[in-house]
Amino acid sequence: MTELTAVRTVDYHTGGEPFRIVDTRAAELPPVPGDTVAERCATAIGPGGSGTAPRRGELDDVRRLLVQEPRGHAGMYGGFVVSPDDDGAHLGVLFWHKDGYSTACGHGTMALGAWAVDTGLVAAPDHGDVQVRIDVPSGRVAATVHRDGGRTTGVTFRNVPARVAARKVPVATTLGLAEADIAHAGACYASVRARDLGLEVSRAALPDLVRAGREIRTALATHPGTWHPGGPLLSGVYGVILYEELPDTPFGPHQRNVTVFADGQIDRSPCGSGTSARLALLAQDGRLGAGEDLLHESVVGTVFTGRVLPSDGGEGEGEGEGGDGVVTEVTGTAYRTGEHLFTLAPHDALGPGFLL
Structure with missing residues (x-):
């Protein structure tokens, strides 16, 4: 960090979960080697492949500076805006959190859609919708930004196809034995009913909940259902979704969840790509009929609405998972919370900071 003096960010929250945006192209930050966003993510993660091993490199120093205290916190999330894979997308992104990098982030995709419109990167009407296409490590996704009266009123995230990998996998925790359902939706998620562990989502x-999430993630580390045919980058449990059932709405199922991801990080939102994983499971169970939505609440009370599209609804978007799966859309709201110029004093003994 000795040569880095300042980093400019634009911050959003989507359903309460922060997303700190750094445009590496505008800031002229050092590029990550790789011809595609997926290759750059693999490079950033490093040979360990877990995303939690110590990393080296100037751009990762920027991540640590922005996610660690006193400039960030253990719950911070963000992304480096990079060039897309080709002209079919408006931008690419490397998602990051306190422990490293991730292959998918629905709430971040929604925030990036709003940011692309706010900055004029993608022209948008005062009334109507505009689609922002984004290359992420798991494939090409889309954020449809909804506009009314010259302002953004919501964003709909179309994910890569989500597929169910395993059902009713027994997992032992210190709170008891539970069953996990495993689904891939840009990242691998294990869903566990909270009440099976004597917990409520509160x-x-x-x-x-965090303790259970960590234990479940560890218990499933070698389960074959966590392996993705796309290779190690997309394999391994990223998040554990602890959920509870709420009374159905007239439009479909209603659930509340907390997603514990990386090394015990809590998603304040209902989790965008995690909602996609839940939709794939509900669709397989026959609980989502044509035209029905999942009302998905977070632990802080924010809401995403998710749906499974008809089999012919992809139209080229949501590519990257490969093979079978369902195409999902998740709608929420994203709001700008600030613009920042973070600096590192040359003689600051804390350097890029610390995590508690």
């Missing part, structure tokens, strides 16, 4: 239960 703020008061967060310490136990």
Whole structure:
């Protein structure tokens, strides 16, 4: 970090989950080697492949500076805007969190859609919709930005196809035995019913939910259902979704969840790509009929609405997972929270900071 003096960011929140955007092209930050976003993500993660091993490199120093205290916090999330794979997308992104990098981020995709319109990168009407196409490590996704009266009123995230990999996998935790359903939706998610562990999805239960999420992730580390045919980059449990059923709405199922990802990080939103994973499971169970939506709540009370598209609804978007799967859309809101110029004083003994 000795040569880095300042980093400019634009911050959003989507359903309460932060997303800190750094445009590496405008800032002239050092590029990550690789011909595609997926290759750059693999390079950033490093040979360990887990995304949590120590990393080297100037751009990763920027990540640590922005996610660690005193400039960030353990719950911070963000992305480096990079060039897309080709002219079919408006931008590419490398998603990051306190422990490293991720292959998917639905809430970040929604924030990037709003940012692309706010900055004029993608022209948008005062009334109507505009689609922002984004290359992420798991493939090409889209954020449809909804506009009314000259302002953004919501964003719909179309993910890569989501597919179910395993059902009712027994997992032992210190809170008891539970069953996990595994689905891939740009990243691998394990879904567990919270009440099977004697828990409810609430703020008061967060310490136990985080402990359970960590234990479940560890228990499933070698399960074959966590392997993705696309290779190691997309394999391994990224997030554990602890959910509870709420009374159905007239439009379909209603659930509340907390997603514990990376090394015990909590998603404040209902989790965009995690919602895609839940939709794939609900579709397989026959609980989502034509035209029905999942009302998906977070632990802080924010809501995403998700749906499974007809089999011919992809139209070229949501590519990258390969093979079978369902195409999903998740709608939420994203709001700008600030613009920042972060600096590192040359004699600051804390350097890029610390995490508690």
